[in-house]
Amino acid sequence: MKRLWVVIRSVFLWIASWLHFLIVVPILIALAVVLDPRKHDWLQRGLCRRIAFFSGAKVIAKKSPGFDEKRTSIFMVNHVNLLDPFMLYCAIPQLVRGWELESHFKIPIYGWLMKRFGNVPVPDVRSPKDLKRLWRLTQEAINSGVSLAVAGRVEIL
Numbered sequence: 001m002k003r004l005w006v007v008i009r010s011v012f013l014w015i016a017s018w019l020h021f022l023i024v025v026p027i028l029i030a031l032a033v034v035l036d037p038r039k040h041d042w043l044q045r046g047l048c049r050r051i052a053f054f055s056g057a058k059v060i061a062k063k064s065p066g067f068d069e070k071r072t073s074i075f076m077v078n079h080v081n082l083l084d085p086f087m088l089y090c091a092i093p094q095l096v097r098g099w100e101l102e103s104h105f106k107i108p109i110y111g112w113l114m115k116r117f118g119n120v121p122v123p124d125v126r127s128p129k130d131l132k133r134l135w136r137l138t139q140e141a142i143n144s145g146v147s148l149a150v151a152g153r154v155e156i157l
Contacts, residue, residue, distance in 0.1 A: 075147065098150070
């Protein structure tokens with residue numbers, strides 16, 4: 001009986017999660033077209049919190065002593081699955097955007113959204129000129145009050 005309940009609950013949460021995602025994301029995209037995404041950051045956070053809820057995850061953020069939520073920061077994170085960005089957005093208290101591969105900015109619609117939301121393009125080729133541009137864009141983001149999440153995949157051998 002317990003197994004049946006788990007299956008029914010899982011099916012319900014998957015359906016609710018997809019319906020929620022398919023309704024809310026187009027609204028956020030439409031808002032991003034007409035408003036600065038900073039103006040509706042609270043809606044984006046709400047989306048992420050509900051995704052965490054529907055996934056059954058419990059997000060617990062532990063702050064280091066002396067961590068100041070009012071200062072911009074750079075967060076180094078291990079990004080291994082599709083839920084990571086949503087969970088990070090729940091846990092990080094500041095306005096946060098991420099480093100994203102520059103090639104992703106060339107993807108139609110998605111690339112425009114990444115730029116519009118304020119993500120920083122990371123060059124696919126690491127020439128000195130490209131790294132200087134990355135540094136300049138990172139400084140501009142931090143100076144404008146945007147914290148950055150720098151994600152990578154760490155594999156333990």
